[in-house]
Amino acid sequence: MTVREAIAVRRSIRKFTDQPVSEEQVAVLLEAARSAPSSTNCQPWRFKVVTAREDIQWLSGAPTKGQRWIAGAGAVLVCCADVQRFIEDSATNVRFLRDSGMLPPEMLEGLNEYLSRTENAQPEVLRWAAAANCAIALTQVMLQAVELGLGTCWIGMFDEAAVKERFQIPEAMPVVALLAVGHPAENPEQRPRKDVEDILL
Template structure:
């Protein structure tokens, strides 16, 4: 059983990582991350998303190009691509499922993966800036799926400082 960190420690320690060591991600750790993702909530429990695991150097280079030259994507030993599956959510929820729930499902799934990776001593970074069609081409993703987020995962090769946040007073509105 892989050891993991306490939830609040995970939240405190997580950073967007843009520098990865070449050390591979253990199969057991990837499995645990994906099992955590599979416990995420989803609209109507339909799980309106699909995940693609990319490891090949050539495909990662194509993802770098698709993401406007974000080179660190190719440094990570693996990249998870979270895609909305609009048709899956539309079966029960029509337009709302197609346009919103499937995207939310994929987003929550990626968030779970990000936190699970940190809990297991790995690092990651959410990549949202990319050309959808180029990502589909790079990872052979079917046209009916919408890439929502890419998550390069690996071992950190630097320790970035924590980033600032808005104050809760500014964000939270009592009514």
């Protein structure tokens, strides 16, 4: 399967068979996340892999505002952003890039500015910056899942405080998204998309 094919056939899947998602499949999905690009290579994504039936059942209730379909998923990836390490690793990596001579000199000024902006940024700004990196990792996971014959659905509607408490996620790590994963029991048509003319400025 080519990347283009994976992109073309991917759908949000909300009906799953009872077949479990294997540990090997989860490992391949995590590898796809691990390989994702990130700003200054800071890799702020952290995952809690939820496979226990009672946890998935719990997620399908009030914590996701009653999204019952989640109960059928074989696994749910809870994707968090390590904001503290985002700052620290960005600083380390920028210094490495700066000092190693690996980058063209004209980039140095911009990188120094980036570093100073990151170190002085408000928590909300950092949260969104880290979340943008996590979204790239999750996109790679969704496409890798297609190749494995798995279906996924991004869950953005959830009670962050409840999810953090249930899975003991550290206070300083915002939960960016949940990703339901399972063996598809539906094959939906492509959902409507804007025309290219509508997304060109």
